[in-house]
Amino acid sequence: MTMAFSRLDLQEGLQTLSVLQWIPCYILLGTISILFLPYILLCTKFWTLAVLVIAWLAYDWNTHNTGGRRSAWVRNWTLWKHFSNYFPVTLVKTCELSPKHNYIIASHPHGVLSFGAFINYATEATGFAKIFPSVTPFLATLEGIFWIPIVREYVMSNGLCPVSKVSLKHILTQKDSGNAVIIVVGGATEVLLCRPGASTIYLNRRKGFVKLALETGAYLVPSYSFGENEVYNQETFPEGTWLRFFQKNFQEAIKTVLGLNICTFHGRGLTRRSWGFLPFNRPIATVVGEPLPVPKIAKPNEETVDKYHALYISAVRKLFDQHKVEYGLSETQELIII
Numbered sequence: 001m002t003m004a005f006s007r008l009d010l011q012e013g014l015q016t017l018s019v020l021q022w023i024p025c026y027i028l029l030g031t032i033s034i035l036f037l038p039y040i041l042l043c044t045k046f047w048t049l050a051v052l053v054i055a056w057l058a059y060d061w062n063t064h065n066t067g068g069r070r071s072a073w074v075r076n077w078t079l080w081k082h083f084s085n086y087f088p089v090t091l092v093k094t095c096e097l098s099p100k101h102n103y104i105i106a107s108h109p110h111g112v113l114s115f116g117a118f119i120n121y122a123t124e125a126t127g128f129a130k131i132f133p134s135v136t137p138f139l140a141t142l143e144g145i146f147w148i149p150i151v152r153e154y155v156m157s158n159g160l161c162p163v164s165k166v167s168l169k170h171i172l173t174q175k176d177s178g179n180a181v182i183i184v185v186g187g188a189t190e191v192l193l194c195r196p197g198a199s200t201i202y203l204n205r206r207k208g209f210v211k212l213a214l215e216t217g218a219y220l221v222p223s224y225s226f227g228e229n230e231v232y233n234q235e236t237f238p239e240g241t242w243l244r245f246f247q248k249n250f251q252e253a254i255k256t257v258l259g260l261n262i263c264t265f266h267g268r269g270l271t272r273r274s275w276g277f278l279p280f281n282r283p284i285a286t287v288v289g290e291p292l293p294v295p296k297i298a299k300p301n302e303e304t305v306d307k308y309h310a311l312y313i314s315a316v317r318k319l320f321d322q323h324k325v326e327y328g329l330s331e332t333q334e335l336i337i338i
Helices: 002-020 022-043 047-059 078-086 115-122 143-147 151-157 165-173 187-191 208-216 242-258 302-323
Strands: 089-093 103-108 136-141 160-162 179-184 219-226 233-235 264-268 284-288
Touching: 002 022, 002 078, 022 047, 022 151, 078 115, 089 115, 103 115, 103 208, 103 302, 115 136, 115 179, 115 219, 115 284, 136 165, 143 151, 143 160, 151 160, 160 165, 165 179, 165 208, 208 219, 208 302, 219 302, 284 302
Parallel strands: 089 284, 103 179, 103 219, 136 160, 136 179
Antiparallel strands: 219 284, 233 264
16 A cells, blocks of 8 residues: 555656646756856856857757757657646547648647647657657747757757748648648737636637648648646736736736736646646647648638638637537537637
């Protein structure tokens, strides 16, 4: 009995640590790059090392726009398996993805930190390569991350790429078939809509991914992560209070300076019943839907983009309605698209 409890405690501890390290690891690597590299260059006798790093960065500057440099070893780290089991996260296939085509997988909802998208598409913790053999996933994220030495190497090893037209178009046209770029379509705007019980996605005005699909001939694939909105509580303070005044002004300042929408959120602490910023242990099931064939049109007009955008909205609604009850939502729950 003691052995069983000890093993369970160890597994839970490893899962908690694997999630706890995720964001701080990027911050630490970024801090080392931004603060210590100039210090080494200007204030120590090891300045040649800093020069070599800068020279490599200049030489390798465009790699992230040409498919990156993924590492199967990094994607298969045991760390990610513990990370996935913390919730747990699962990847659900509803239809085959033929390696004869390229794909744009639109991921919904964004959630606070997009745990489902990261675990399923940037690691092999849930077995993407086994579930969709011969299809290579590229999870798209903010381009600024790829400007930071060390951090760029780390995220590229996971198979991440910039969510820029240059990068995405290269993957979908300059490489062989069997590539899938994953775009979290709602972006930072959708973060403010993500709270427990909500099934609201920001999609009506997001048409760039549809236009890109038409320009490259990539098939559109809907993907919905049930449970993504349940792992954090989001707080909006009452209007008229000083907390709400501070919250609104801070959010507006960040959006003006960085172009990001941030929310006030919390989860659990190091123990399940405590308060903190770890996500709650709630299951996330990412369901990948049926591909929507798209013709290749060099310069699609607005009418054509709108047509396929409407078809995509119908596809994601269908996917949501078919699986909502299976993953804990009520039969009457509707997908709200704004």
